[in-house]
Amino acid sequence: MKADIIPLIIGLLIFLSSLISLKIGISVAVIEIIFGVTAGNLGLQTEEWMLYFAGFGGIVLTFLAGAEVDIRLMKEKFKESFLIGLFSFLTPFLLAFLYTYYAAGWSLHASLIAGTTLSETSLAVVYSALVETNLSRTEIGKLIMAATFITNTGTALVLSILFNKPTLYTLIFIIVSIGVIFLATKFSHYVFDNPRLKNKVIEPEIKYIFLLLLLFVYFANMGGGHAILPAFILGLLMSQHFSETSETKVVKNRLRTVAFAVITPLFFIVVGMKLSLSLVLSAIGLFVALFVIKQLAKFSGVYFFAKRYIPGGHIYSTLLMSTGLTFGLIASIFGLQSGYIDNVQYSVLTGVLIASAVIPTFIAQKWFMPVHAEDLVDLDS
Numbered sequence: 001m002k003a004d005i006i007p008l009i010i011g012l013l014i015f016l017s018s019l020i021s022l023k024i025g026i027s028v029a030v031i032e033i034i035f036g037v038t039a040g041n042l043g044l045q046t047e048e049w050m051l052y053f054a055g056f057g058g059i060v061l062t063f064l065a066g067a068e069v070d071i072r073l074m075k076e077k078f079k080e081s082f083l084i085g086l087f088s089f090l091t092p093f094l095l096a097f098l099y100t101y102y103a104a105g106w107s108l109h110a111s112l113i114a115g116t117t118l119s120e121t122s123l124a125v126v127y128s129a130l131v132e133t134n135l136s137r138t139e140i141g142k143l144i145m146a147a148t149f150i151t152n153t154g155t156a157l158v159l160s161i162l163f164n165k166p167t168l169y170t171l172i173f174i175i176v177s178i179g180v181i182f183l184a185t186k187f188s189h190y191v192f193d194n195p196r197l198k199n200k201v202i203e204p205e206i207k208y209i210f211l212l213l214l215l216f217v218y219f220a221n222m223g224g225g226h227a228i229l230p231a232f233i234l235g236l237l238m239s240q241h242f243s244e245t246s247e248t249k250v251v252k253n254r255l256r257t258v259a260f261a262v263i264t265p266l267f268f269i270v271v272g273m274k275l276s277l278s279l280v281l282s283a284i285g286l287f288v289a290l291f292v293i294k295q296l297a298k299f300s301g302v303y304f305f306a307k308r309y310i311p312g313g314h315i316y317s318t319l320l321m322s323t324g325l326t327f328g329l330i331a332s333i334f335g336l337q338s339g340y341i342d343n344v345q346y347s348v349l350t351g352v353l354i355a356s357a358v359i360p361t362f363i364a365q366k367w368f369m370p371v372h373a374e375d376l377v378d379l380d381s
Helices: 005-025 028-043 050-068 071-076 078-103 108-121 123-132 141-161 167-185 204-223 226-240 245-274 277-282 285-311 314-320 326-337 345-366
Strands: none
Touching: 005 028, 005 204, 005 245, 028 108, 028 123, 028 226, 028 245, 028 277, 028 345, 050 071, 050 204, 050 226, 050 245, 071 108, 071 141, 071 226, 078 108, 078 141, 078 285, 078 314, 108 285, 108 345, 123 141, 123 167, 123 245, 123 314, 123 345, 141 226, 141 314, 141 326, 167 204, 167 226, 204 226, 204 245, 226 326, 277 285, 277 345, 285 314, 285 345, 314 345, 326 345
C-alpha cells in the first residue's frame, strides 16, 4: 500500500501555523495562507479531498460569522453597517472595473470579473481575525461582520445578475435554501433543547449543523450557485437561538473548536496552494496596481464612515474591511472557467486577494487594535 505523505505535511503546517501565530501575535489564517503559498509553489499538489474540505471549511466559517452577529444590534445600527458595507463594495468595484477596462485594456467581461472579485470583503478572514483577538462579541466586531455581509451581498448580486444564467436547478437551490433556513430557524430547538441530544460526546448538535450546511453545498453545486450567503443567513437567524442559554452557547463554542482545529486551516492552506507565483511575477506591475487600487478604494469607501460610526476603531475596521478572499475567489474561478479571463489574469486577481487577506490583517492586528474600554464591551455577557 502506497503511503500518502500530503496529509502529514498539511497536518504539520497546521500545527506550525498555530505555534507561530501564538508566538508573534498575528492571525493564524495569515500564517496558514503564507504556508500554503510556499508549499504550493514548492511543488505540493492539492488532492480532491482537500479541495472539498477546504470549500466546506469556508462555509463553516461563514456560518459561524453569521452566528456571531447580534440581530438586535444589526437593527439598531442598520444605517451604519449598510453605509459601510455598501461603499466597501461599490468603490472598489467601480475603480477596479475602470482601471482594468480603460488602463489595462481588458475586455468588458474580464473587467467586470475584476471589479466583482476585488469588491468583496472576506467573511472568513474577518471572522477569524475577530475571534482570535476576542473582538467577535464586541460592538465593533459585530458591526464589522454586519457590514461585511452587506458588502458580500453586493458582490454576490452583481455576480449573479451579470454572469449567471438561471436554470431550473438554480431555482431548486433557492427554494431549498429558503426552506432549510425557515425550517431550521423554526424547529432547531428540538435538537438543541433535547436532553437526549444535549452535551453528548458524539456531538449530535454539531453533526446536525454540518448536515444543514452540506445540504446548501449539494444544492448550490447542482444549481451553479454558492452556499456562502445561505450559510451566513442561517447562522444569522440562529444567532439569537445560540445566545439564549449557556447550553446553546456551548454548542457554538464546540463547533468553533472543531472548525478551527482542522476544517478552516485546510481552507486557508489550500487557498494559498492554488496561487502560482511565477504567473503573478510575469505581470507584477498589474498585480501591484490592482492591489493598490483595491486598498485605496476600500480605504476611501470605508474610512470616513468608520471614523464617524466606529471612532474608537475606525482604522482597524477599515483595514479588516479591506481584506478579500472568499467570494473574490469564487468570482475569479468562475471567470476562468467561463473563459472571461485567462490564466495570467486569474493568477493576478488571486494574488491580489491573498495579499489583501494577509497585509491589511497583519497591519490591523499589529498596530491598530482597538484599545478603548467602551469599544470592547462583551455584548453576550
